[in-house]
Amino acid sequence: MGAEWQGRTQEMSIVQRVGAPRRLCFLAGLLLALGSTTGAGLAQTDPGPPSAIQKFVDAAKPGPDRYGKKVTVLVGSLPTGQTVQWLSPAIKKIFDIDVEVVRVPIGQLSQAIINDVTTGGNYDVLLFPPRMLGDLVADGHLVNLDAYAKKWDPQLNDVFPAYRELYNYLNGGLYTLTMDGDRLELYYRADLFDNAAEKAAFKAKYNYDLAPPKTWQEYLDVAAFFTRPAGATLAGDTLAQPFFGMSEFTRAPDVADWWLNRFAAFGGTYFDENFKPALNTEAGVKATENLKASLAFGPTGILNFGYPESYDAFIQGRTAMVIQWSDVAKGAENPQASKIVGKVGYAQVPGAAIGGGAIRHRSVLAYSRVFGISAKSKVPEAAYRVIQFLHSPEVSNLYVTGFGGIDAFRLSHYADPANWVAQWPKLPAYIANTKASIENGYPELTIPGAVRYQEALGQQIARALAGETSVKDALAETERQWNIITDELDPKLQAGFWQDQIKVWKRIGLAP
Amino acid sequence: MSSSSLTASGIREDSPISSQPSSAAILDRKPNASRRNIAWFGWALVLPACSFVLALNIFPALFTIVTSFFRWNFVNKRIPPRFVFLGNYQELLFSEPLLPQAVLNTLFFILGTVSLQVVAGVAIAMLLNQGLRGTRVATALLLIPMAIAPAVIAWLFSILLNEALGPVNYALQALNLSAPPWLSDARWALPTIVLVDAWQWTPFIVIISLAGLRSQPPSVFEAAMLDGANARQRFRYITLPLLRPVLIIAILLRTVDAFKMFDLVYLLTGGGPGTSSQTLSLYGYRLGVVQFDVGRGSTVSTIMLMIAMAFAILFYRAARVRQ
Structure with a gap:
């Protein structure tokens, strides 16, 4: 008898067996929707650019170098990615470069980068922590930027030596430009x-x-x-x-x-x-x-x-x-x-x-983030102009001196507290301390x-x-x-x- | 009379008709040809499915096994893969402290979560099978945990179990009970993840068990009651044996799912504190995906494959013994 009942059991569908009425299925659907909604609610929302960045974007004028190209930038989902997104309309206006920003969860960024440089070639610009620099350079995954830097000065003398010499250069070659200087x-x-x-x-x-x-x-x-x-x-x-x-x-x-x-x-x-x-x-x-x-x-x-x-x-x-x-x-x-x-x-x-x-x-x-150009990029010059723009003193000052999560890396960022977007009474003390911390830094x-x-x-x-x-x-x-x-x-x-x-x-x- | 003799059917042996195969021979041959055609047709029908299985299951599995015999880092393409045969296995099993711990953690997790789910699931299903008021609503509500994405579950429980501000510890302290360090103590982290996983997947066992219970014939129970069997005896000797085939399938499915546990662990503790809650999947991920150490990552995957096969054989034997 057991086998008979076993056979019957196998023939019956779960819904039949539970005897679920239609409203039960409706309720289950509702719950699924609830689950999805809750999940969506966890996703980061974009509050839109801070007013300083918006003003800069609005005021941007066409520059002399026009490229008419598209540059794809792979970034993490943290504030760095959001900032590149906010500034991309200005890049379009100035250089006629369409910036496509691809944001991946920060925990998957290094995998996305390695997968792309080894097998893909979908991205022109990569934003990554400098601890990946050695691997990317040793295997020829990054474009050497020396020639571009001679033509369009990235003003590296204004970057703190620790970030510049250890996070931008490797074995004497320039491979990256900084976006976020951490300590x-x-x-x-x-x-x-x-x-x-x-x-x-x-x-x-x-x-x-x-x-x-x-x-x-x-x-x-x-x-x-x-x-x-x-x-x-x-x-x-x-x-x-x-x-x-x-x-x-x-x-x-x-x-x-x-x-x-x-x-x-x-x-x-x-x-x-x-x-x-x-x-x-x-x-x-x-x-x-x-x-x-x-x-x-x-x-x-x-x-x-x-x-x-x-x-x-x-x-x-x-x-x-x-x-x-x-x-x-x-x-x-x-x-x-x-x-x-x-x-x-x-x-x-x-x-x-x-x-x-x-x-x-x-x-x-600890950590920081730098831009590099993928060796597989078909538009390395346009890609360089994008990262040079984002790294420039004028533009970087907009995003490192606000209340956001990107940190200063240029000497000029600390030159005058009055230039900071975010203002609070102890800002000079903060600036003095953070400068001293960089000067006593210990690189990764x-x-x-x-x-x-x-x-x-x-x-x-x-x-x-x-x-x-x-x-x-x-x-x-x-x-x-x-x-x-x-x-x-x-x-x-x-x-x-x-x-x-x-x-x-x-x-x-x-x-x- | 001619030299040619007549056949039994009266046809001359040298007649053109006599060279035709006999109807018996035709009858003999027809099924062979048709069988061959059917066989080819059959192969043609299963070919797409076989190709998919080969491409998506067999090839990756073989590739993983072969890769596990190499030292190969995906990042450093300038360094070619180096054949080390069982070197990765030797290193991971006998020199590396993290693999044995990940194996133990995974086994603990499977045993913990599947046992909890089965015991609680069958108990709840028995309760729901009593035909009490509100059973249908309760059954529907039980689907909630299964309908929520693991990432959301992890987020919910990281808030609920927050040791300083979470409502669970707040309630425990209000009752003058000690508040456990749910996710931040090496002794508590993995059991806590077991509880969270059991919370999410017990309803699955409930639904399956409820289906099994509702398909059990009332006459057996009536006969047992007439024979004087009490509730415990009816459960022990009738309900459970009849439920067993369904439960074996449910346990198999839950074991397979628990074996590859990754998301909850990754999101709730990241495998910590230390590596106290690191499962095999997470360990393999760290090696293969984070460190791009394809060789050793594949070794972990192959070890997982072997353990999974051992589980499958055990279940198969258990199911056969029952039959």
Whole structure:
């Protein structure tokens, strides 16, 4: 009998079996629509260009060079992509170039780029993080821009040396132009740090003055001091929610950049002079232990924090400090998003004492975005004019000095606070701090395989932070994986790229 | 009389008629020819489908297996693929700590989510099968989780389970219960994803089980009741065995789906904290797609294929034993 019933069961459709009436199907359809609508609601909406950009676009006049071509630009869905889209009508007016902007989710950008340069050739301009530079150049995927730069000056002398020499040039050739210059900085709640009662309490406990932490040890002290449960007092107010000392990015693989802030300050460097990984060192251990210790003073859930979580924790007034990209300062002054408008102070990321009272600060120039031209582009000259335009001082000033998420990279961006689109009382202090951070910058790797080195490092640091492995084992495993990557990519060639980078680091004063 | 003799049918052996094949021979041959024609026709009919399967399933699978024997990074085309035979397997299985962990995480995920779905799904289906008021509305409402995209589910749960501000922890704290670190603790992250996945897909088991329950003959239960079987015995000895064929299919489908879990993990934890919730799919993605390490990415895929085949054989045997 079982077989008989089994047979019947197989013959019947699900709807028949459930006996679903028509209205059930209607309801299911409605729910499907609801699901889709909710999904669509999650998609980013374009608020339209800020007034400064709109004015510029409206005022654009036809230029002398007319191309009558179409240039396709592959960008991420972040503000950089939106900005290129907003400025494309101006490019059409000035150069008669139709810019088609193809935006992909940021998590898929590098795949889209690699797929295109290796098999496709659909895009003329690629916007990517400089950590991809080595791979793209070593395999001839990018157009060398030297000849174009001689003809149409991209005004590179106005770009901070670290971005220019390490993120635009590789092995002496110009391959990219910057759109977004990133670095990590420390933001703190100036109102709390200036509170007399808090200062006195801190002095009594730690025997030195409460101030933005200059060293990583001080960072732990300050973070511990401000971490308080709900019901405790903070600057005279009773806390309704717990308050935390710090917030940082902890997700793999980009946690590697937050680790590098410490590693570089403790004197670490990616490879030694013989191109052997130099991570499992005293500097590496100190950096990992400090990062791990600091997380005890972070908000609940900090081990799963990416950019939005740590940003949000700070601007919603739940932490005393955050180490983040420099756009956080701008976001914190935006009254529509922030609960701490006017309360933020700026400092370089903490450093390490190197004797004689000196402190070595190393702010990781994390991520950033640069334009390159695909070697498969059929319109490289028109593509160059597009990126030169977007990179120019006049145009870039429009998008890096607003409240948006793109950060300044030219000296001229910092020349006069009055030129900034966004204005707030502490803007001069912000500018001074961010300049100092770039000058003490620690570049990301841009040699071939940098994405893989970074991924392996981030994974292992995240494992150490989660307690899955010991600090020493995590660093040893990273070194093992780095050696595998190097072996795959040709050790001699890799060593050559590294030696060239070290020379550049020394030339621009960033060498450890 | 001529030298030629007559055949049994009275036709001379040398007559042109006698050289024609006999009707018996014709009858013998006709089916062969027609069988051949039918066979060719049959092959022609299945050829498009076979071509699709070859192009879309067999070739990629073979390509992945072959690629797993090479060190090959897709980005660096200047470096040709290098044949290492089982080198990738040796490295990933015996030197690399992430693969064994990803395998364990995936098995834990499958076991956790499918068990939860089956237990909760059958229980809810039994309840809905009681013919209570509102059953139809409840059944329709049950479709909601399945109708929502995984990205939206991940977004919803990242808000619901936000450890500092989420309503779930708020409610738990209001009841004086401790608020778990749902997604930020290495011990909690994967079980939390299991719960979220079970929330989304339990309705699938409910629908399938409900269909199975409604197709069970009432006479069997009536006979059992006459024999004095209580509710537990009826469930144990009648309901469950009759439901088993349906459940096996449902479990197979859910296991296959759980085995390739990627979206929820990627969006809720990114495989973290650390790599505590990294599944095989996510690990393979990191190697093959993020790092463009095609060789090792293919190795992970091949290992997944072997595990999937082991699952399929187990299910096949289980189904055959039942039959």
